[in-house]
Amino acid sequence: MAQEPLVDLGRRAKSAARVLATATTGQKNDALGSAAAQLRATADEILAANAVDVARAESAGEKPGVVDRLRLTEQRLHQMAEGLGAVAALTDPVGEVVEGWVRPNGLIVRRVRVPLGVVGIVYENRPNVTSDAAGLCVKSGNAVLLRGSAGALGSNVAITAALRAGMESAGLPADAVVLVEDTRHETVAEFVRLRGFIDCLVPRGGPALVALVVEHATVPYVVDGDGNCHVYIDADADLDMAERIVVNAKTQRPSVCNAMETLLVHRDIAAAALPRLASALGGVELVGDEASRSILPGIGVATENDYATEFLALRLAVAVVDDLDAAIDHIARYSTGHSEAIVTRDYGAARRFVREVDAAAVLVNASTRFVDGGELGLGAEIGISTQKLHARGPMGLRELTAVKFVIEGDGQVRT
């Protein structure tokens, strides 16, 4: 039973989006509650479909990490349902008056948050993204067009069925949540060119997916890009604090985008700091420049490429810098604009770092790991934008909205 063509799926989502756009917060919350209940009520079907996906991945010899991301358990399904409830509890961004004023001629001007319309998500193997993304999109008044991976198709079909039933039982269109079941690679290229049907694309995947989007997309998008994040230990840093932050930024969860990938150390503190930090970073493979290797002779040579790489692993590039300017220059050269931190007690250095480093998030005396929607208090996150337009850094419900001008008069004309 082949699904209809992609453009028709887009048309269905677009039609649902018009209804979602004016749904009340109560209706949307009811729909999320019903969707959560449906996930629980159809848990057996979802887990059975997932077991088939998992078995196929295992017999295809997929890596344990891939299989683990794919696997659902009762506990994970419970978390997905809880997640929908948590999103329902968040403030609805739609209708928020961002600002407003009155013109000399009496025109009343407001800028008001409205849904984007249809949000497109291209993602990989995690079936929980299906429900997490749908929850955020529906709460912010958008329809969602989902294109998950081939490996998770059975799981995604079962989850989507539950979410769509939840929408309908709350009186919203099932097409608020549309899954693209054609998982051929070519479909992604077609998906990113559905101009007129996708109002915002959020690609959730690796560099190859981002490159495809940048090169071929005709729809508007927000790139959730790499995080080649730096921590700079200033001459005047508290070394206890530096150790705590460096260890946390590198090792608390090395596989994520807000983990540290390069450690920069001011030359005046390098001899004192580096041996201590290296020892605290026990299981981490360090590679360094000449100056850091003269202090840590056992470590490997860092290539140009190491400084440009998001390792996402227990590997860390190290460099000794002459001063704050050199640290800022190094970051300007290699940063992907995600999260950059300084550790210092020097007010002037902190102030300059904050002003001069160009990134989605700049941190003073805190771990880069805090750059996350939940940790910063946004409530939930659909991704972390590394672009400058529209959204930058963790994206919550508000970043899934646009703003429109509402202009109210009593017959004004322009002279």
Next chain:
Amino acid sequence: MAQEPLVDLGRRAKSAARVLATATTGQKNDALGSAAAQLRATADEILAANAVDVARAESAGEKPGVVDRLRLTEQRLHQMAEGLGAVAALTDPVGEVVEGWVRPNGLIVRRVRVPLGVVGIVYENRPNVTSDAAGLCVKSGNAVLLRGSAGALGSNVAITAALRAGMESAGLPADAVVLVEDTRHETVAEFVRLRGFIDCLVPRGGPALVALVVEHATVPYVVDGDGNCHVYIDADADLDMAERIVVNAKTQRPSVCNAMETLLVHRDIAAAALPRLASALGGVELVGDEASRSILPGIGVATENDYATEFLALRLAVAVVDDLDAAIDHIARYSTGHSEAIVTRDYGAARRFVREVDAAAVLVNASTRFVDGGELGLGAEIGISTQKLHARGPMGLRELTAVKFVIEGDGQVRT
């Protein structure tokens, strides 16, 4: 004397952008003041260069409108200089704290406006855009990479020289304003792919330019698109007001994007409204659907294409609609999402129109012609965005900024 390759011009602008990003408001205002003084001081050179451009356009048989847009006079040059002064007087958006809060663990979180970096502008024959756009970009802390038309090259070179001298005499880099002198058509395609060097592209041109950008750009952009704007006369409209607004929206300046292109009239008021409106629209050629032609038998037949066309001329498509729903549906089908107006005394109709019509600007009882940065009080405008992401509607200084997270701690790590 060939200019260096495009990518090197981008590199120069990018390097200047780092300096502009931390320039104080005072420095930027000084630079704009010096640039205005330079425009005045080199008026003879600029007007002489412009005279050559104008003569070439005339001898090439360009239309009078094209030649007029190209032509500078002492008066127009004076306005360009005044414009720089007006932009200097606007509030600097850089550094504005958009919002801020404290997390339970003591992290202080702020979202702060920062410049975008390098703004790219592709534009057509008006040499005043060179200085207007440069002024807005510099005031918002950005460098600007300008690519004007071949026909205005001499004028643009002379204007840019004045602006660059102004930057330098205020101690800012001349490369805050870089003009691409290679005006071959292929250069535009290369320009829109300068990823890593252009942080935001603002194409200012017709549908062909916008289509090229959507199809080929790899740099982030904000589309200043068409305005197929509607005015809907509700059953309960004040006909005096309707006449005033319709005449203003269509005829006050028919060649601009916020002019009305289609008039929708509720069927209950059509017989009373249409003859009166048609008569008030004296010199305008009307085309209509069957229902409107039964009331105005003299007018032409409106095709599907007429309803989809931005005429930018004294031509107007007319349709009679059954009710508010039909008006909203017509707009949803044909609108380019620019400016849409309702004329009504009915509170409920106004409320629904405002909520349900999806456009950059929705107006009640006011002319679409007000959708303009100056008229709405933004102070100046770099364009009118018809996209939903980043900026929607008239774009002022703030829309030339991004926001970054600044996170200040005293040693916090994530657990």
